[in-house]
Amino acid sequence: MSERTTSSSWALGIVQALEMGGVDCRAIFPELGLNYSDLENPDARFAQDDMTRLWQRAVAISGNPAIGLNMAKVIRPASFHVVGYALMSSASLREGLARLVRYQRIIAEGADLSFTQTAKGYELVLAIHGDRLPPARQSAEASMAYALAFCRWISGRMIQPRQVLFQGSPPDDIEPFQQVFQAPLSFNSSHYALLFEPADMEAPLPTANHSLAQLHDRFAGEYLTRFSESRVTHQTRQVLCRLLPQGEPKRERVAQTLLVSQRTLQRRLQEEGTSFQQLLDDTRRELAEQYLQQPSLTLLEASYLLGFADPSNFFRAFRRWFGVTPSDYRAAHLQGIKADKASV
Template identity: 70%
Template sequence: MSERTTSASWAMGIVKALELEGLDCPALFRQLGLDFSALDDPDARFTQDSMTRLWTLAVEISGNPAIGLNMARVVRPASFHVVGYALMSSRTLAEGFARLVRYQRIIAESADVSFKMLPEGYGLILTVHGDHLVPTRQSAEASLACALSLCSWLTGRSLQPRKVLFQAPEPVDLEPYRRAFHAPMAFSAAHDALIFEPADMEVPLPTANEAMAALHDRFAGEYLARFAEGRVTHQARQVLCRLLPQGEPKREAVAQVLHLSQRTLQRRLREEGTSFQALLDDTRRELAEQYMAQPQMTLLEAAYLLGFADPSNFFRAFRRWFDTTPGEYRTRMLGVEAAVSDARTPACTAPAP
């Protein structure tokens, strides 16, 4: 079975966070049977389960269940591999987070990240998966604290989210969380997330550089292509994107394009933690989100491009994905974008010469 992995860059961030607690990380790595010297290799990777064991051992030794929040104090773009530099050269945080979603698997395969407009603002939503072990709360909390710290680092100012959501139950001691996030918090939530003011996500970044952003996109894309080329999930998703405009793709058709039997395709998808039906649904959901951001595309066109012969099936699926109709979702999205645009537009403009 192919196990989910984490980049050495992210693992190094975890190590620095644990060292702030006074822990002997080389000893922890030896105890867990991990190669500490691999942290110096930017292309090295550790399994997600090994990072879960590292967090568990660190909490046990330190006695600090909020130890994951330490990562906010050590985060730099380098902690995110080449993705960090792609974020740094983005025009805005919104553009940077879109890149984070696109390239997340370079940092850690174990995390699913989405960045979307919600009723209360822009949401950076995180779900951490394990293979044989259930991920620790410290893993998700470290990621949220890191993301917020990176926002402040990139903008050059203290940025406070509108709200922070945690899947884990409320801890006994809330003080470390108040210091880390300075925002209203909700525990036992449906997912881990940072909710931001729309205007904060659209402020120009002082480090923005269009040429460097294009260069980093190319590096990240090449790395991701090398990294993903052997994974059937990635290959099947590409085939689905090509076939969807022709109608709902069947497993047999995708398997045929990949030169696999249906049984082998299903087995390999299962080994990578998904199924054909789940992959089809995820691909449609991601494309639907992109299509709703294109005002010139009609809802009927979006339905057919997603392979729905009956538009009513598209509307039902959309409501299941986003708990709203496509029309309401698009109206809300365009409303947020218009509000942000208005906030950036001067009250008066000089007449044209």
């Protein structure tokens, strides 16, 4: 399967946030087999799993599980690569965040974004995926903190979301989260999201420039065209994530959604080192790991969210993936959380 990657510009923002928290990333990079000087190379990419290991080491060294929130303090358009400038020149945050969703693969392939208007307001939904390693929750928290801080920075207003949703249990110390988001916080949610007031999203931006927005769109589009190694794999995974709660997605349905034939879809996936069935299995495995770490979700609900009509099929698949039953996996995870808290 094609390896997900993160842009050097986003990785540099993460490193700055970690160093602000007292972590010596110059020392950690060689330990992880990474080249610190690649952070200054705009075309360099870092493997998703390497970024996960970096988060894990940083939390262990700093003793601060909320260290990802430091991303709110390192605001600079370049962290979002060319996408940051496209967002700045947008007419409104609504238009800018739509651009962020369209081009976010440039920033990091391990994240899926959606931005929709609901009855409650505008919702920016984030999902972080790992490769061989489950993603660090700090990665999602950092992305949410940065997105909100960036919106505040370019709008010149102290935007306060209606609500901020987090997967996973509440942290022992909620104060850093309250300081950064300054909004109602909801944990053990089914997804990560920022829920915005419509007026905040639709107000004109002081940095708006239609001509520049068109120029940055062209730059971002050209970059995406060049950066096409795992394009079909990524797009297929996004479609699978959307369709799974409706039942097991069929190759024909996914191909139709991507506007290609089934044969073309299979050929392109093979060129990228995977297949439709393998990608479906990998996507389910990654999501299963995330769902079972959410105590609010029952095993039956997790089964249906993964597209299994028969829960027994989910249990068999889970044992094949992880060598244990879903119940045993969840119990071990909760026991690990308790052990971590006891050692702090």
